[in-house]
Amino acid sequence: MSDTSLAEADDASCIERSRREPEAFAEVFRRHAPDIKRYVVRRLGGDAAEDVVAETFMAAFRQRDRYDLARPNARPWLYGIATNLMRRHVRTEVQQWRLLERTGTDPVTAPFTDRSDERISAEATRRNLAGALAALPKGHRDALLLVVWGGLSYPEVAQALGVRVGTVRSRVNRARKKLRAELGGINPMAIVSEEPVHE
CATH class of the missing domain: 1.10.1740.10 (RNA polymerase sigma factor, region 2, helix turn helix motif)
Structure with a gap:
């Protein structure tokens, strides 16, 4: 070859x-x-x-x-x-979320964004989201972020984590519900996926 x-x-x-x-x-x-x-x-x-x-x-x-x-x-x-x-690195990840919650600065997108009023409003919402993500159980956070940021399908997440597809569905669903409740009913997926890795 x-x-x-x-x-x-x-x-x-x-x-x-x-x-x-x-x-x-x-x-x-x-x-x-x-x-x-x-x-x-x-x-x-x-x-x-x-x-x-x-x-x-x-x-x-x-x-x-x-x-x-x-x-x-x-x-x-x-x-x-x-x-x-x-x-x-769980402690590091939770510290990253807490930092984002306090500062509103996403370490990936900060160097590439401008500071418009709309962006400032989105950052305030992201702060709340960061705190909610930090509070999620690790397995729920892993499943949700593999779907949203990793761009993996539920079967691919199941393969990646070594769990059943039903477990992935349950974890993602519970994570979404908890995030929605923490954000006062705002759809967390619109915020989490705002800077997607894959379409």
């Missing part, structure tokens, strides 16, 4: 080839690292993101012999590894 055909191959084919030719795994990294990094930065901030992303792909590389080649898309697998690694 040439480098050109490797770029056109699905993730499972790249991973299978990397078992013989380790450098082929670079294609999986090239495809998914930017999205994984954006997701981790949104959750933990920039300081921890580089380490978590590097650890994610190192773990994936070490585990590539166990990857289920029947799954052509490695995205859920990679998000699952990243989510598991972020568990060591």
